Amino acid sequence: MTIDIADSIPQMFRAQTEHRCQLQRLKKHQEPYIIKWTDEWRNFVDSEIPIFEESVFTRTYRIQWRLVSNSGQDEDLIRPVIGAGGWPLIPGSSMKGAFRRAFLADQVELRDHYCGKELENSDFRPGILRFHGGYPADLSWKNDLIDLTHPQQDWQVRGKFKSGGAFSVISLKQTELRFGISSTQPLDETEWNTIWQIWERALAQGLGCRVSSGYGQFEGDAVAPLATDILHEVALKGQGVAPTLLVNGTPEIRPNIFKAALRGHALRLFGGYVAWDDSAEALVETLFGGIRGQGTQGLVALDVRWQSQDLREVDHYTGSPDPVTFYDVACRVQWRLAPQLQNTRQQELLPRLMQKLMEFAMVLGGFGKSWRRANHSIFRSEYTKHPIGCHWQWIDEADQPIQSLADVTRLIDETQQAIWDWIDSQPQGFHAYHEARLIKRINPPLILKSKKLRDTKTSDWREVWQPGRVEVWGRLSHGDSKVLDWLHDKSNYRRQTVPSRDSSSRPRVGGQASNVAATQRYQAPKANIYRTTVSGYVGEEVAPEVKETRVGRIWHRMYPLMGEQIGQYLELLTFFPSPDSDDSASQGFQTFLANQKEFQPLWGKG
Structure with a gap:
């Protein structure tokens, strides 16, 4: 029997090309290479936890959510550095860089004493501290390694059509990391406490990549940001549909x-x-x-402290x-100054x-x-x-x-x-x-x-x-929604012709209804936005075997009032009229809004 040697090579050592080991992009209806890559890594890693030498002082800190660090060793994949025994590692050089940045403006001499100083003759005087990096404190780091990113800005703001997909990243989730520091000189307990306080100040600023997105934050009051660094903080609660992880579909x-x-x-x-x-x-x-x-x-970083996280499954859709898994959460959202x-x-x-x-x-x-x-x-x-x-x-x-x-x-x-x-x-x-x-x-x-x-x-x-590109409308509601009626009203559902991604025009579902015959009984004007360019649509068949997803032009919010007005809502509609003269749905809805009496213009109209 002939064995294909190429197929026996572990994913980690394969070229990151199509049909060999393409790690970053995720394709529909195909098991991602990244799953096999991480499975092989987990299976062959040393079961012994890396241990620092006795001369190294250590402390352990737990990642609040996820930590991303980029080894730079794979062209298209963000993953941690792999250290001794195949374990993920926060390198000592990264640790030292974060430590140096954590000193206050009046601590320059102390910084140079601990971390070293560049001299005038291009020489360098080393500091007394040595940074040995950070390893996971147990084997739980192997869980939920695959993280996803969804680049969305282009279609969320700029374009008409939803495009792009998910990209894979390997990150550590809620892992305990043990960091090691040693000194070339004997130090007493008080000075070591000072050193660890500086390190905790470094952790409070976030560690690794994507700190501005909430990655790289650690649990505990000792690593909380300084009050002077907090730009804005607010407590929120919310509910909606939870996203899921790639491998096992676990909600996150x-x-x-x-x-x-x-x-x-x-x-x-x-x-x-x-x-x-x-x-x-x-x-x-x-x-x-x-x-x-x-x-x-960036100048700002995000830190989210969850106060409660409830998940519930619903199977009636x-x-x-x-x-479908729904979340019901409460949290404190904190924006702080990064550098x-x-x-x-x-x-x-x-x-x-x-x-x-x-x-x-x-x-x-x-x-x-x-x-x-x-x-x-x-x-x-x-x-x-x-x-x-x-x-x-x-x-x-x-x-x-x-x-x-x-x-x-x-x-x-x-x-x-x-x-x-x-x-x-x-x-x-x-x-x-x-x-x-x-x-x-x-x-x-x-x-x-x-x-x-x-x-x-x-x-x-x-x-x-x-100006002229956005309108905001609103009304006071006691829990009833007019906009939801408009969005789901199929009574005048018919095809609209609008420019599509692939051609100048195609028949589309959901445009304006034809004029009512003069002999027909009068009917109140309707919004007529069901499955149109105004409301957007998902997987609409615009031609044989051609489906299209288009992002709509409206935001709808039922904003809850508080205090004496609890139980009442401001029903808010934000509408971005199309500048395209052939978008009949947008033009019709703009006319409808101008003539209806229940919503009043709040911004951008007239």
Whole structure:
């Protein structure tokens, strides 16, 4: 019998190419290579826990959620460094770098004593400390190694069609890590306590990659951020559909849903002031970081402390072959300053900017899967085809910024002002890179047009906070929803012709109904948005064997009031009218909104 030697090579040593071991991209209807890769790693790793020498002092800390560190050894895969016995390792060099950054401004001499100092003659004087890295304290690190990322910004904000997919990352989940430090000089207990306090301050800033998304945070008060670093903190509770892990389908509540929401809203809002895509993206990266070019470290980091996490399975959805898991959570969301900020004005502006972005996201939408829709299980419980929507609210009444429809208008204006103040605070080097080009006439005209002269304008985005491109409507509700009636009204369901991804026009379902004959009895106007470009649709067959998913143009929020108004809601509708003259559904819905009497315009209309 002939044995194919190539097939006997472990995944870890194969070329990362198609049909050999393509690790990053995940394809439908095909078992990912990453599963076999991690199974082989787990099976062949040494069962003995790495032990530090007796001269090394150690302490153990538990990862709050996940920690991502990039070995840099695989071109397309983010995974930890693999150390002794095949165990994942936080290298000593990474440990030392984090330790150095944790010193306060008046601790330069102590930093140089512990970590070393560069001398004038290009020489280096070593410090007294040696950093031995960090290993897992037990074998539980093998659980749930495969993490997923879903790049969504392009289709969430810019484009009409949902695209892209999931990418795999290997990260450590809720693992205890034992870190080791030794000294070339004898030190007493007091000094060792000082050293560990500095290390805990380093851990409080987050360790590894994607700290701004909630990764790399540790449990315990000892590693909590300094109060002076906290920009904005708020207590929330929410419910919705839980995402699941790749391998076993286990539900997992992911704290990075908060960063994803705020980053997307910041992009929409920056796009309201600047003309070019590059410039808006650059402004977002000043806050949240980015990987373009040489990469940018963002100014803010996310820390989410879960107070409760309840999961429940529901099996009555006819459109889902498997039970659906819902989450019901309470948490404290904390935005903190990641690096030291030298710009005094930006340091003053940043807390208010993060507060307004958080309030903007809470009031007009939500967080996580299906954030554009109100939770159907609450407001339309008879609908049982697919799980749709989420519902978030403040825990503390003092955090509630909204009590009336007029407050919504005020909040949007305040958020826009915070966005503009941040643009205005950018250093001269930033403005020099981006030529003067503003959509809104503001004196002085500071920015922004990319030197790259890209063709993409923010006005081409599907969702952008520019005059004439967005309308916000609202009404007071006692728990009933008008918008959900519009979204599920099939009475005038017929085909609409709109531009599609592959051709200039195709028959589409769900456009405006034909004119009613004059002899027919009068009927009140209807929204007619069911499965249209306004509401969006999933897997719509636009041609034989061609299915299409289109992102809609509306956000729907049932915002709960508190205090004396508990039990009442502000039903809010955010609509991004299409600039395409042939989008009949968008034009018809815009006319419908202008003529109906139940919702009043709050922002952007007229």
